[in-house]
Amino acid sequence: MEVKDYGDVAHYYDPAYAAKTDLQDVSFYVKQAKKYGGPVLEIACGTGRVLLEIAKLGLETTGVDFCEKFLEILRNKTQGENVSLHHADMRDFSLEKKFALVTIPFRPLQHMYTFEDQVKALTCARNHMADDGVLVFDVFYPLWHKILEDVNTEQLELEWQDPKNPQRTIKRSFIRTEANPFYQFFCGEFIFRTFENDQMIQEERSKLKMSFYTYPQMQALIKCCGFEIMEEYGSFDETPIADGPEMIFVVKKA
Ligand SMILES: C[S@@+](CC[C@H](N)C(=O)[O-])C[C@H]1O[C@@H](n2cnc3c(N)ncnc32)[C@H](O)[C@@H]1O
Incomplete structure (x- = not known):
């Protein structure tokens, strides 16, 4: 299915989300990077809101996004040598490299509109995980x-x-x-x-x-793509998943 990129308003992304003070996901993802180590792959990395904070830990960090405008903004903010960026669709890319941690922060899976695309994206993420690697991602709990x-x-x-x-x-x-x-x-x-x-x-x-996804649908999708849930949370403060407002999953290969 055709998906649109948001390049036309990419210049608003960083100032808009800097103003969104209730968005508390960065420290959660940084914590995962400290726990699981590198190399780290962020799928649908956007302007590097999360990726750059992980790169600051000194971990080798790779970002993939299909919006060239976002990647351009990110490239202009990159200083260290430990960041590499790729222009690719999250449903179909191959970096010929395996990662200790793969992340898909801030709901990019909600840009996958069909079961086929959802499976493609999660399978592609799985293909980039080391055998003992971990995938962490979030979607919102639909009200x-x-x-x-x-x-x-x-x-x-x-x-x-x-x-x-x-x-x-x-x-x-x-x-x-x-x-x-x-x-x-x-x-x-x-x-x-x-x-x-x-x-x-x-x-x-x-x-x-x-x-948007229901929780049982998410469970089925995760299982169907060959994963096992290690941890799940309803917020970036790690509250129970049933309490919402997010659905955050930490999964490994089954
Ligand atoms: C809400 S932003 C999240 C960006 C970043 N992860 C963050 O936390 O700020 C969603 C991102 O998904 C990317 N995206 C959407 N569909 C995609 C696709 N099919 N392949 C790769 N990236 C995609 C968009 O370009 C955008 O950067």
Whole structure:
């Protein structure tokens, strides 16, 4: 299935997620890297929000993403020699190398919309794991009522100052345009509005499609792809998985 990359608004990624103070995943992934060691592969690494923090530990770190714009931003932030980057689709790549730790942080598996693509992505991750390697990834726990109820209601999510021009504020809203509970996906649009002295001077939109998973579905997918669950959490503070709001899995080869 065709998937869209988000390169058109890639320049907003770092400032937006720096403003998202409730996103506490980086220290969790850094902890996994300290525990399992390198080399580390991050699949769908984006602009390196997580990858660069792991590279700072001195571990050999590899990133893969299919969005060249994200990789370009990441390359410009890279200093050390211990980071290598590859432009590839997470469903189909081969690095001819095995990793002690493979990660897929911040929901890239929710960009896999069909069972076939989900299996391809997890199988590809597995193919890059050392025999005793570990895969860590997260998806969100779907609040069905919220996903279904708020269609066509624009929500202001994040707001930050333009790092290049402090007179400007950027506000990111999200509007869900479709929610499909049968096929378990929703579509929507991020709306980025730039304000200068309270006047809107620019509006940019970027479409988003995300799948979502139930817990039993995740268990079946993990098993079907040849993994065994070692640990599972409902938050990056390692609370029980049934408490949500995330579904975080640490798995090994079965
Ligand atoms: C929410 S971002 C997460 C980025 C990064 N892991 C982080 O934690 O900030 C989702 C990432 O998945 C990537 N992505 C989506 N579909 C992909 C695919 N088919 N192959 C490779 N990367 C993909 C996007 O380009 C984007 O960088």
